[in-house]
Amino acid sequence: MSLKLTNTLTKRLETFKSLKxxxxxxxxxxxxxxxxxHLGHARSYIAWDVLRRYLxxxxxxxTFIQNFTDIxxxxxxxxxxxxxxxxxxxxxxIKEFHKDMDALGIIRPSRMPxxxxxxxxxxxxxxxxxxxxxxxxxxxxxxxxxxxxxxxxKLSSRDLSEQQLNADGRIEKxxxxxxQSPFDFALWKAAKEGEPSFPxxxxxxxxxxxxxxxxxxxxxxxxxxxxxLGGSDLIFPHHENEIAQSxxxxxxxxxxxxxxxxxxNVGGQKMSKSLGNFTTIRALLNNGVSPMTLRLFILQAHYxxxxxFTNESIxxxxxxxxxLNSALCVGLKNHQQLNWPKPEAQEQTFSNLKKYISDESxxxxxxxxxxxxxxxxxxxxxxxxxxxxxxxxxSLANQLKRGFSxxxxxxxxxxxxxxxxxxxxxxxxxxxxxxxxxxxxSPQNQMHNEIEIIEAIKExxxxxxxxxxxxxxxxxxxxxxxxxxxxxxxxxxxEWIKN
Ligand SMILES: [Zn+2]
Numbered sequence: 001m002s003l004k005l006t007n008t009l010t011k012r013l014e015t016f017k018s019l020k021x022x023x024x025x026x027x028x029x030x031x032x033x034x035x036x037x038h039l040g041h042a043r044s045y046i047a048w049d050v051l052r053r054y055l056x057x058x059x060x061x062x063t064f065i066q067n068f069t070d071i072x073x074x075x076x077x078x079x080x081x082x083x084x085x086x087x088x089x090x091x092x093x094i095k096e097f098h099k100d101m102d103a104l105g106i107i108r109p110s111r112m113p114x115x116x117x118x119x120x121x122x123x124x125x126x127x128x129x130x131x132x133x134x135x136x137x138x139x140x141x142x143x144x145x146x147x148x149x150x151x152x153x154k155l156s157s158r159d160l161s162e163q164q165l166n167a168d169g170r171i172e173k174x175x176x177x178x179x180q181s182p183f184d185f186a187l188w189k190a191a192k193e194g195e196p197s198f199p200x201x202x203x204x205x206x207x208x209x210x211x212x213x214x215x216x217x218x219x220x221x222x223x224x225x226x227x228x229l230g231g232s233d234l235i236f237p238h239h240e241n242e243i244a245q246s247x248x249x250x251x252x253x254x255x256x257x258x259x260x261x262x263x264x265n266v267g268g269q270k271m272s273k274s275l276g277n278f279t280t281i282r283a284l285l286n287n288g289v290s291p292m293t294l295r296l297f298i299l300q301a302h303y304x305x306x307x308x309f310t311n312e313s314i315x316x317x318x319x320x321x322x323x324l325n326s327a328l329c330v331g332l333k334n335h336q337q338l339n340w341p342k343p344e345a346q347e348q349t350f351s352n353l354k355k356y357i358s359d360e361s362x363x364x365x366x367x368x369x370x371x372x373x374x375x376x377x378x379x380x381x382x383x384x385x386x387x388x389x390x391x392x393x394x395s396l397a398n399q400l401k402r403g404f405s406x407x408x409x410x411x412x413x414x415x416x417x418x419x420x421x422x423x424x425x426x427x428x429x430x431x432x433x434x435x436x437x438x439x440x441x442s443p444q445n446q447m448h449n450e451i452e453i454i455e456a457i458k459e460x461x462x463x464x465x466x467x468x469x470x471x472x473x474x475x476x477x478x479x480x481x482x483x484x485x486x487x488x489x490x491x492x493x494x495e496w497i498k499n
């Protein structure tokens with residue numbers, strides 16, 4: 001494969017090569033669970049969902065880890081406001097997170113570690129840093145000594161002398177005086193009165209923010225991973241600090257590729273909570289913006305560029321989606337009338353892109369689509385391929401709607417049918433799935449998120465092969481909770497039924 005990605009670490013467009021053939025390990029910085037997710041989160045996680053889907057479509061086994069930060073000042077402030085606890089606020093917002101991400105068709109990460117459940121790994125890593133002389137404690141606080149990491153600043157291209165003090169905006173004056181260098185950051189914070197705390201060799205306290213990601217990468221994926229993801233606002237200090245901690249503790253490069261998505265702007269200004277110009281995913285969906293309209297809107301811009309959010313741009317995306325969707329739905333709504341075979345789950349998977357290359361009538365479009373995504377995930381060009389393909393299918397949908405029976409030439413009908421199934425397959429690589437209106441949904445043609453099930457079955461199989469039965473059971477249970485029952489056949493094939 002010749003996927004090229006812009007690597008923040010080298011500032012270059014590079015050809016992607018995984019550490020292990022056929023496998024890709026990805027870590028993505030997750031949310032701090034104190035509130036609903038906003039459009040910026042949708043943008044980031046949709047972009048990375050496409051990266052993951054594309055890698056799967058190229059035959060890779062992708063392990064995707066994304067964390068939940070469930071220890072944080074903002075969560076504590078919310079708990080105080082709501083007269084609840086840190087864990088209650090986290091639990092509630094984790095549920096809301098899944099609700100939003102599921103609605104947007106984002107494949108759930110392989111595993112989602114939480115800071116509160118990774119404390120051993122965090123303490124071990126701090127201890128290792130201390131032993132190497134890169135961490136020091138002052139009255140129960142532990143700091144990372146940035147001067148000990150010669151490469152500090154390599155991701156963000158900052159030189160310590162140029163850096164502004166209080167870069168993360170959270171350093172207090174009092175804290176300043178305890179540190180050996182103003183750039184040092186907290187690995188462990190001593191407990192404050194009335195706040196939840198956890199035991200440690202340095203006394204009761206809680207971990208700093210940056211250390212959780214370093215500890216989780218090591219715990220879930222190992223010392224060096226293929227790709228590390230995040231928003232461009234995380235490059236400094238968060239990702240710079242992750243690199244310093246991990247590379248100092250493990251003596252290995254943390255990630256080979258660092259990818260960062262651009263921010264969402266409103267009227268030229270960055271969307272942020274503090275500016276009061278942010279929109280939650282929930283509010284958009286409740287206001288009638290369909291999940292796939294939002295996906296199309298986000299993917300029409302390149303993931304690294306700023307995305308301008310306006311009512312007009314959403315309205316334009318909605319129109320575009322209506323056209324594309326009519327083509328995607330035509331074979332679901334009318335397969336009997338068209339005498340097309342009943343759509344099968346396989347048609348919605350995307351691990352078969354290559355098979356289209358050999359089909360003469362489709363190979364050009366398929367190649368254009370692959371070339372677009374190979375070019376640093378150029379989703380807007382990939383979308384234009386979908387629109388080209390959708391034209392005859394949209395007009396077929398229109399004719400059917402107006403009561404015409406377009407059936408005539410059998411060969412032409414067959415060609416339309418294969419074009420439709422191809423379009424559905426390609427759209428799925430971008431996570432764009434047909435949206436039937438409520439009244440069109442029937443048990444026969446309701447499209448469950450089958451890709452997710454198929455992926456989960458694959459992951460479970462891999463877990464069983466590596467004798468990780470606890471993980472395999474967890475996957476089975478998660479599917480069961482969603483009403484999906486797995487049946488292991490004697491020949492090694494796992495089938496599933498929906499209850
Ligand atoms: Zn992180």
